[in-house]
Amino acid sequence: MNKILISSLALASLAACIGEKAPHKQNPNVVVIYLDDLGFGDISAYGATELSTPNLDAIASSGVRFTDAHATSATCTPSRYGIITGVYPWRNKDANILPGTAPLIIDTAQVTIPKMLKKLGYHTGIVGKWHMGLGTGVVDWNQHISPGPNEVGFDYSYIMAATQDRVPTVYIENGNVVNLDPNDPIEVSYSSNFEGEPTGRDNPELLTMKWHHGHNNSIVNGIPRIGFMKGGESAKWTDTEMAGNFLEKAQTYVKLHKDEPFFLYYAMQQPHVPRTPNPRFVGASGLGPRGDVIVEADWCIGEFMKTLEEEGLLENTWIVISSDNGPVLNDGYYDDAVEKLGNHKPGGPLRGGKYSLFEAGTRVPFITYWKGKIEPKVSDALVCQIDLLASIADLVGASQTATDSQNKLDVFMGKSEEGRETLILEATSRTALREGDWLMIPPYEGPAVNTMVNIELGNSEEFQLYNLKEDIGQQNNLAQEMREKLDEMMSKFISLRGENYTNTKQLELK
Ligand code: NG6
Ligand code: CA
Numbered sequence: 001m002n003k004i005l006i007s008s009l010a011l012a013s014l015a016a017c018i019g020e021k022a023p024h025k026q027n028p029n030v031v032v033i034y035l036d037d038l039g040f041g042d043i044s045a046y047g048a049t050e051l052s053t054p055n056l057d058a059i060a061s062s063g064v065r066f067t068d069a070h071a072t073s074a075t076c077t078p079s080r081y082g083i084i085t086g087v088y089p090w091r092n093k094d095a096n097i098l099p100g101t102a103p104l105i106i107d108t109a110q111v112t113i114p115k116m117l118k119k120l121g122y123h124t125g126i127v128g129k130w131h132m133g134l135g136t137g138v139v140d141w142n143q144h145i146s147p148g149p150n151e152v153g154f155d156y157s158y159i160m161a162a163t164q165d166r167v168p169t170v171y172i173e174n175g176n177v178v179n180l181d182p183n184d185p186i187e188v189s190y191s192s193n194f195e196g197e198p199t200g201r202d203n204p205e206l207l208t209m210k211w212h213h214g215h216n217n218s219i220v221n222g223i224p225r226i227g228f229m230k231g232g233e234s235a236k237w238t239d240t241e242m243a244g245n246f247l248e249k250a251q252t253y254v255k256l257h258k259d260e261p262f263f264l265y266y267a268m269q270q271p272h273v274p275r276t277p278n279p280r281f282v283g284a285s286g287l288g289p290r291g292d293v294i295v296e297a298d299w300c301i302g303e304f305m306k307t308l309e310e311e312g313l314l315e316n317t318w319i320v321i322s323s324d325n326g327p328v329l330n331d332g333y334y335d336d337a338v339e340k341l342g343n344h345k346p347g348g349p350l351r352g353g354k355y356s357l358f359e360a361g362t363r364v365p366f367i368t369y370w371k372g373k374i375e376p377k378v379s380d381a382l383v384c385q386i387d388l389l390a391s392i393a394d395l396v397g398a399s400q401t402a403t404d405s406q407n408k409l410d411v412f413m414g415k416s417e418e419g420r421e422t423l424i425l426e427a428t429s430r431t432a433l434r435e436g437d438w439l440m441i442p443p444y445e446g447p448a449v450n451t452m453v454n455i456e457l458g459n460s461e462e463f464q465l466y467n468l469k470e471d472i473g474q475q476n477n478l479a480q481e482m483r484e485k486l487d488e489m490m491s492k493f494i495s496l497r498g499e500n501y502t503n504t505k506q507l508e509l510k
Contacts, residue, residue, distance in 0.1 A: 027120065027261040027396050028370070029317040032113075032388070033304070034083070034265065035297060036076065036129055036163075036272035039327025040363050041348025042294055050344035051285040051294060055302030056367070059321065063369030064377045064414040068468075070384045070434075071325050074354055074361030074427035076163070076272075077131050079324040079385065081105060084112050084132070084152075084265070086389030086405030090426050090497075094133075097428075099190045100162035100227050102133040106152045113389050114263055115153030116398045123257045125156040127249045128267030134161055134172075141168055141186040141232070145175045154265075158249045160237070164269050164276075165332065167229035169220040169236050171245075179235045186232035193217070193228045200224025209274055213452045215332040223274045223333075239276035242269055243293070247300045251307040258311045266304065270297040273331045287344055288336030290329065314371040318395065320412070322385060323364040328354040328453050338454075351474040355450055357427040357441050357458030358474055368412045381411045381419030382434065388412075424497055427458060431501055433493040437469035440479075440489040444502065465489070 040046055043053040045060035072082030077098050078089030085106060089095035094105040106112065114124035126149050134148045149157035158173045168188050171178040177186065193199055198206055200216035201224075208222030218229045221239050237245070250266045275289035277296050285291025301321070308314050327346030329337040331354070352358025366383070368374060390405035391412050392398075410416035423434040432441040441464040449456050458464070465479040465486050479486050494501065 027122070029261055029313060030113075030117065030263045030392055030395075031308075031317055031319045032083070032265050033301060033319065033321045034080075034128070034267045035321075035323040036267070036269055037325060037328055037331070037354055038271060038294065038297075038323035038365060039346035039348070039353070040350050040360060040365060041345045042271070042327060043298070043365055045367070046365050047348050048344060050342055051287055051291045053294065053298040055298045055305065056321065056365075059301070059305065059319070059369045060367045062371075062376050063319075063367050063374050064379050064412065066366040066368075066383060067378060067380050068382045068419070069322065069364065069366030070362040070382075070423060070425060071323065071364050072362070072384060072386050072426055074325045074356055074425075076129075076324045077105070078426060080130075080132055080267075083324075083385040083388060084114075085110055086113070086386050086400070086402030088386065088404045088424060088426075090424070090429070090431055091404075098131060098133050098162060100166040100168055101139060101188055101190055102162075103136050104133040104147050104152070106132055108147050108151045110152070111389070111400055111402050112153040113392055114265070116389070116393060116400055117261075117263045117396065118153055118155065120396055120398055121261060122396075123156070123260050123262045124154050124264075125253045125257070125262065126154045126265040126267065127158045127253060128160070128246050128265075129163065129269050130157075130159040130267070131162050139188075141170075141177055141188060142180065142182065145172060145177075148172070148175055150174055156253060158246075160269070163226075163272060164239065164242065165215055165223075165226055165273050167218055167220070167225050167227040168232065169225065169229065170232055171235075171237055177232065177235050180232060181234045184231045184233055186235065187230045189228045190226075194230040197228065197230055199228075210334040211332060212330055212334050213332050215273075223276070239274065240278050242276070243296050243300055244278060247303055250304055254307050254311060254313065258313055268297055268300065270294060273333050273335070275333075275335055275337070286340070287342065288340035290335065290337040291340070291344065315373075317370065318373075319369045320367070320388065321369070322366040326350075326352065326354045326356065326360040326362065326364060328455060331453055349472050351456060352458060353453070353455040355428055355453065355457060356455050357425065357430055357432050357444075358456060359439070359468065359472070361427045361458070362425050368414070370413075374414050377414040379411065379414060379417060381408075381417045382423060382436075383408050383411055383419050384423050387420070422492065422496065424493075429502075430458070431497055432458070433489055433496070435489055435492065437467050438485065438489060439466045439468055439474075440464070440486065440493060442490065442493065442502070463490070
């Protein structure tokens, strides 16, 4: 081989490197901190007076604090699907609250935020709650578990499969259960118990936390869960250490990847049930475990921010903080959330809560922060978490084709108030249309209130139409009075959502 050929080959491989994978140093890191069931009124930056969240407050007062930002959905799996893929979850029939054994609901060919960023040379990681399914059918928890986060764009994953109240109660790192003893294999079932294994229903004497509804299957650390699990003793997590453990993994991730652009999805488990504050935080809020884990989450966020600062990354990192759905008090355990609530209003001035089509279901705290790049601001623009994908694409110069995601980068950066014109909101398979200040909920069958969790769901035989600017608490249904507006919104809803937007009830415009 002559010299010219060798050097041109070297150049070509260098060029291939740069084109495909070489990190673009000017590209900022992106961190999404996602809480679980944190309500609009749950932190002091959003008006809470009965507990204090100083770290979140400091970020909120130096960043953009959104007052009208939404998760796509009022439950976890669909919201997580929406934020990661930029696609409305009601387009995917499997995007409902999943059991721990559910298969992966993201198509491995689908665009996702991490996949898009990976193509530009970012390193991508997830630490925390996954809840979008794993594998393609029956998962063998004792083998490498795939596909999962690593197959939809994450270079690194350290996750719990579903929720803290669902089995398997183990951490999974890059597809492998952490600390698994091959001599004590894990078995998981959501249909029947394994012989001889105690359950919450049959063995109340073994419980340290009492179940209220559901949550009466396998017992792990004294807490009865959803689903049955056998084996895997050495791999089981310690609930009271989960927050610290995820924090440490998130910090380690940052330290390991500080020299390349990275995307970190830090999906915290608080304040979802079971609420298990570390002993250091027990009593921290005076509101019982639910308040205590919010204070704990705030502390974790403060510690995480310190790491970014110590590593000199704050000026080059865009941070988004939000929640996957609105608040719930009793979500299946007796844990004093109701009894010790006092004057705290988890949904702030909003009606409803988790599972609800009313505002508190999807309107959640949403803060963007970027030291030196974002000016402090309160924004009333209507935005949705699905818009992050197209907006991040704009930020880093990536091409993307996710149709539901709108580029709202200027809004997220606090430079514009031009939010969305319309937004379809979802709560347990029902959908509603938001347009400007108006919210239209079509009639849905089903109970007005879920009496187990004591939350108004938004179901009614009548159309509902609210002007949220004048009536944030959704007390005045204007559907009868504002016939024209209702008809106009219903037509728009059908054009966006399709005729068959519900299989619970076929509707016609009367
Ligand atoms: C419900 C659970 C609830 C919670 C929720 C998922 C019962 C009775 N209730 O089915 O406790 O786990 O699913 O929450 O089992 S989410 O935030 O992940 O969507
Ligand atoms: Ca949730």
